[in-house]
Amino acid sequence: MQLADTIVALSTPPGRSGIGVIRLSGPRSLEIARAIVCDEQFTPEPNHARLQTVYDLESRDALDRALITYFKAPHSFTGEDVIELSCHGSPVLLRRLIDLVLTLDARLAGPGEFTLRALSNGRINLSQAEAVRDLINAQTESAIKQAARQLRGELSNYLQPIKDALLDIIVPLESSLEFVEDDLPDVAVGRITQSLSELTEKVERLTATFRAGHLLKDGLKVTLAGRPNVGKSSVFNSLLSSERAIVTDVPGTTRDSLSEVVSIEGIPVLLVDTAGVRTTEDKVENLGVERTRRAIADSDLILVILDGSEPLTVEDKEVLAEVGDLPHLLAVNKSDLESFSLNGLLAEASVPVIPISAKTGAGLDELRGAILKPFAEGGARDAGLLITDARHHDLLRRTQGALQTSALLLEQRASEELVLAGLYDALRFLGQITGETTTEDILSQIFATFCIGK
Numbered sequence: 001m002q003l004a005d006t007i008v009a010l011s012t013p014p015g016r017s018g019i020g021v022i023r024l025s026g027p028r029s030l031e032i033a034r035a036i037v038c039d040e041q042f043t044p045e046p047n048h049a050r051l052q053t054v055y056d057l058e059s060r061d062a063l064d065r066a067l068i069t070y071f072k073a074p075h076s077f078t079g080e081d082v083i084e085l086s087c088h089g090s091p092v093l094l095r096r097l098i099d100l101v102l103t104l105d106a107r108l109a110g111p112g113e114f115t116l117r118a119l120s121n122g123r124i125n126l127s128q129a130e131a132v133r134d135l136i137n138a139q140t141e142s143a144i145k146q147a148a149r150q151l152r153g154e155l156s157n158y159l160q161p162i163k164d165a166l167l168d169i170i171v172p173l174e175s176s177l178e179f180v181e182d183d184l185p186d187v188a189v190g191r192i193t194q195s196l197s198e199l200t201e202k203v204e205r206l207t208a209t210f211r212a213g214h215l216l217k218d219g220l221k222v223t224l225a226g227r228p229n230v231g232k233s234s235v236f237n238s239l240l241s242s243e244r245a246i247v248t249d250v251p252g253t254t255r256d257s258l259s260e261v262v263s264i265e266g267i268p269v270l271l272v273d274t275a276g277v278r279t280t281e282d283k284v285e286n287l288g289v290e291r292t293r294r295a296i297a298d299s300d301l302i303l304v305i306l307d308g309s310e311p312l313t314v315e316d317k318e319v320l321a322e323v324g325d326l327p328h329l330l331a332v333n334k335s336d337l338e339s340f341s342l343n344g345l346l347a348e349a350s351v352p353v354i355p356i357s358a359k360t361g362a363g364l365d366e367l368r369g370a371i372l373k374p375f376a377e378g379g380a381r382d383a384g385l386l387i388t389d390a391r392h393h394d395l396l397r398r399t400q401g402a403l404q405t406s407a408l409l410l411e412q413r414a415s416e417e418l419v420l421a422g423l424y425d426a427l428r429f430l431g432q433i434t435g436e437t438t439t440e441d442i443l444s445q446i447f448a449t450f451c452i453g454k
Contacts, residue, residue: 112450126435
């Protein structure tokens with residue numbers, strides 16, 4: 001990306017809306033704004049919206065009345081001059097205005113280029129930039145809160161004292177290497193060893209939050225499986241609190257997989273309703289059964305639905321055999337019927353067995369809790385700062401390993417060069433989290449995941 005020119009993009013979602021926002025950033029932003037309002041003296045007060053008419057430069061016809069807001073460098077999101085046009089959200093009008101701006105020596109922004117410019121100009125660090133993406137993509141309130149914490153700089157604030165302490169260890173080691181011929185005294189070695197132990201523990205505590213953070217950000221994939229007509233689709237609808245799946249008394253009604261995301265205690269859970277597993281001559285239903293098997297294999301958790309009003313059938317046992325040792329729960333449906341029985345499952349099952357009624361809602365709260373229990377230890381929604389990004393987790397693990405290696409070498413009285421190598425690696429890994437030592441290739445990979453206009 002060329003970061004010295006002026007870029008433009010639609011910053012609101014495509015489609016019709018009450019308002020559409022077009023954003024410009026770069027040295028020609030104000031000049032372009034003056035051109036489209038046909039006023040060379042137009043000098044809006046920074047951070048104040050002005051209502052102006054924007055014109056078609058060829059015909060000089062008025063296109064719209066728009067609110068124009070000017071953010072003057074360096075006090076803008078990108079650190080450059082920024083213009084935001086808020087006009088009526090007609091897709092045709094917005095496209096025409098963007099085309100107009102492109103004729104005035106601007107170019108279309110790439111994915112995440114506004115945020116990349118904010119990073120390049122020191123307005124935010126890399127972990128905050130990634131938090132912008134996570135905030136936009138958040139599926140639950142808990143995920144929003146966690147992304148907002150990282151956007152405020154909590155992660156970099158946590159890491160900065162660790163980096164400072166690392167430098168405090170590196171300096172005397174470098175001095176010893178350059179100016180002292182004898183080995184470090186035992187007192188100095190003990191002090192450095194203690195400091196490394198404390199730093200390793202801090203990094204380890206933060207690294208350990210990834211399990212909860214990953215769950216909060218990416219959620220779980222839970223597949224409902226069972227033979228036909230046990231009430232999978234009814235349970236699916238009840239968990240969603242919506243009539244998403246068609247429910248009938250006819251076995252095999254569900255021919256294809258349906259999926260919806262539901263928030264359970266702040267965790268996004270992708271529920272997948274599947275075709276009933278059974279042997280059938282129906283080609284369409286057979287395709288659905290094959291998709292069910294693929295969904296089972298790809299799931300974090302399988303929710304096996306059984307009909308508690310009937311004894312276990314051969315097909316039920318086939319489903320249980322298919323699930324095997326994969327992570328699963330047993331939800332025994334139709335607990336509202338007089339004929340309901342757990343059929344000895346409580347004694348035989350090695351996994352939780354939850355009696356439920358999709359019709360009355362009985363047992364569904366317990367089922368929701370059981371879905372999360374194997375994954376959310378202690379409840380991610382009530383936790384403090386969490387590591388939600390796999391890249392951050394990997395770098396923290398590398399940091400932890402480098403610190404442990406250096407501590408071991410120091411204990412073995414290895415040369416200062418070897419000890420310092422691990423400490424510099426740890427410092428570099430921490431710098432890659434906040435973008436201080438990140439390569440251009442890594443930046444390209446990260447910003448390719450952003451939406452255009454942000």
